[in-house]
Amino acid sequence: MRGSRALALAWLCLLRLPCAPPAWAAPGATRALRSEAGARDRRSGPARLRIPERFDPRRERFWQRPAPAAPLVVGSAALDTIQTPTGTRYRLLGGSAIYASAAAATASVSRPLLVAPVGNDFPDGHVEKLRTLGVDTRGLDRQPGPTFSWTGRYGANLKDRETVQTQLGVLESFRPRLPPGFRPKFVFLANMSPEQQSEALAQLPRGGAGAHVLVDTMNMWIRSHRPALERVLHRADLLLVNDEEARLLGGTDDLAAAARNVLALGPQMVIVKQGGQGATLHTRVGQKMRSFQVPAFPVRKVVDTTGAGDSYAGALTAYLARTDRFDVDNVRRGMIFASAVASSTVEDFSLDGLERLTREDLMKRFDQVAAEADRTQVSSARGVGPRRPRRPAARHPRPAAAAPQPQTAARPAQSQSLAPAR
Numbered sequence: 001m002r003g004s005r006a007l008a009l010a011w012l013c014l015l016r017l018p019c020a021p022p023a024w025a026a027p028g029a030t031r032a033l034r035s036e037a038g039a040r041d042r043r044s045g046p047a048r049l050r051i052p053e054r055f056d057p058r059r060e061r062f063w064q065r066p067a068p069a070a071p072l073v074v075g076s077a078a079l080d081t082i083q084t085p086t087g088t089r090y091r092l093l094g095g096s097a098i099y100a101s102a103a104a105a106t107a108s109v110s111r112p113l114l115v116a117p118v119g120n121d122f123p124d125g126h127v128e129k130l131r132t133l134g135v136d137t138r139g140l141d142r143q144p145g146p147t148f149s150w151t152g153r154y155g156a157n158l159k160d161r162e163t164v165q166t167q168l169g170v171l172e173s174f175r176p177r178l179p180p181g182f183r184p185k186f187v188f189l190a191n192m193s194p195e196q197q198s199e200a201l202a203q204l205p206r207g208g209a210g211a212h213v214l215v216d217t218m219n220m221w222i223r224s225h226r227p228a229l230e231r232v233l234h235r236a237d238l239l240l241v242n243d244e245e246a247r248l249l250g251g252t253d254d255l256a257a258a259a260r261n262v263l264a265l266g267p268q269m270v271i272v273k274q275g276g277q278g279a280t281l282h283t284r285v286g287q288k289m290r291s292f293q294v295p296a297f298p299v300r301k302v303v304d305t306t307g308a309g310d311s312y313a314g315a316l317t318a319y320l321a322r323t324d325r326f327d328v329d330n331v332r333r334g335m336i337f338a339s340a341v342a343s344s345t346v347e348d349f350s351l352d353g354l355e356r357l358t359r360e361d362l363m364k365r366f367d368q369v370a371a372e373a374d375r376t377q378v379s380s381a382r383g384v385g386p387r388r389p390r391r392p393a394a395r396h397p398r399p400a401a402a403a404p405q406p407q408t409a410a411r412p413a414q415s416q417s418l419a420p421a422r
Contacts, residue, residue: 048374049332055323057337058363062322063108068185070111070136071321073101073314074176074200075190075216077116077140081151081165082304082349084158092350093126095148096190096216099307100314102351103341104188105134107359110318113182115139115200117174119147133355138179143170158302159275176200186321188214188313189236194221194228201235212326214238214317215267216310222249234266237326240313246272256282260289269331271316273309279335283328290328294335295372297343297365304349308342311354315341336373340365 053059075097082089097116104112113136120142130137148171151164174192176199183205189197197215204211215236221229222245233239239262243255249265250258255272259282262270269283278295319334320326340362344353 049329049370051333051370055325055330055333057109057366063359065322067110067322068324069183069321070113071104071186071188071317072115072178072182072184072211073097073104073112073188073190073317074115074139074178074197075100075188075192075310076148076171076174077118077122078171079122079147079149080306080350081149082306083151083153083164084304085154085156086303089349091123091149093129094150094307094350096192096307096310098130099310099345099351100188100190100317101135102130102133102354103311103314103338103345104318104321106315106318106341106344106354106357107362108134109315110134110321111136112314112318113139113179113184115141115176115178117141117143117148117170119143119145119170122147129351129355133351139177141174141177143173145170152306154305158305161305176203178203183210184321185211185324186214186317186326187211188317189216189232190310190313191216191218194225194232197232198228201232212237212320214240214313216240216313217245217249219245219248230265233262236267238269238271238331239267240271240273240309240316242273242275242309246270256289256291259291263289269328271331271335273312275305275308278339279312281328281331281335283331292328292332293373293376294332294339295369295376297339297369299343299346302346303353305346307350308345311345312338312342332373336369337366339369 053061054065056062076095077098078095080089080092080094082092095116097114101112101114104110111134114130116139118140122142127137127140146167146169148169149165149167151166153162153164154160155162171192174196176196178200187200187204189200194217201213213236215232215238217229217239241249241262246255246258246262247253250261252258252261259270259272259280263282263284269281271279271281273279276296278293281292281294283290283292316331316334316338319337320330323330323333341354341357343365344357344361345351347353348356
């Protein structure tokens with residue numbers, strides 16, 4: 001090929017036509033083109049994540065850009081009683097949709113529409129707190145009867161949790177009702193029965209075909225409502241589960257194999273949350289699976305972990321809605337944002353940590369998680385999969401100084417366990 005180009009250039013010169021060397025003939029151009037192609041190839045695997053200015057909450061442009069359509073959050077509202085080693089709190093504002101919508105509204109990232117059932121015992125002060133945070137409460141459905149309530153007891157390490165009491169109340173008969181004319185582009189179906197999730201989807205324009213749908217679930221629904229859950233997952237774009245739920249849904253203890261099996265159920269992506277170890281995004285690329293890890297923000301003092309996963313999902317949904325893009329890179333950026341927001345949830349009870357999170361503090365947390373994510377992804381990329389075959393050195397000689405150095409750093413242990421099974 002190079003010989004043909006050189007011959008063509010020689011004929012142009014013999015004919016006394018303009019024969020300035022074209023771009024492909026410039027010194028080093030071939031090497032530059034190969035490098036550019038290699039960069040494109042590398043982007044398909046674990047690599048350093050670019051964060052353009054308009055997608056970066058550390059930049060003013062991110063906040064100045066008007067948010068597109070508000071996200072929709074559907075799920076439960078609850079009155080929680082939390083027992084921890086430091087004390088007990090009663091009838092706290094809680095529930096999957098409450099935490100998710102509050103996180104989505106943090107620092108005015110978005111103004112989510114909340115759809116959830118509450119009983120006649122739900123305090124007006126809780127509704128006012130949600131409005132103050134920036135949540136659109138038009139979808140709160142007040143019904144006769146008690147509000148869903150949950151009592152949980154945490155162990156000394158705040159990781160072991162025991163459910164003491166659950167009263168479904170109005171949640172048991174909840175049938176989601178969306179405000180007429182509301183057309184969200186991003187929807188989070190928080191933890192509730194798959195039948196309730198399906199009913200919410202059915203009320204979206206064109207059955208949700210024009211929206212990106214994020215879904216959460218739990219062990220109980222996986223065990224007892226699996227056919228209905230699989231119908232929801234077939235229409236979902238992204239599923240969020242913890243590692244235990246991923247193994248149960250995927251049918252294997254191998255976490256990477258479980259994620260691959262979950263992807264086969266329909267969602268384009270699945271995020272496996274692992275608490276203080278962060279979260280891993282698994283996505284389909286043709287017949288293969290790619291995985292990307294995002295660390296958790298290191299919290300100095302954990303007070304209450306209730307609602308952390310819901311806050312994570314709500315913040316992710318808000319980020320995607322504000323940037324108005326759904327692809328692998330933007331979901332990875334959203335996971336960094338979600339980690340920064342959710343870290344404030346565990347620093348206090350109920351929504352108190354989210355209420356105190358300022359934009360400046362959020363930017364600092366985002367910066368720290370982004371830096372650690374870069375370090376993790378670069379390390380994870382080393383030695384993963386077979387190397388691309390090199391061309392013979394005789395055809396494409398390289399200066400000795402440009403020769404790649406051997407990779408000696410070991411991959412972090414947690415990255416090894418999350419690498420796709422071969």
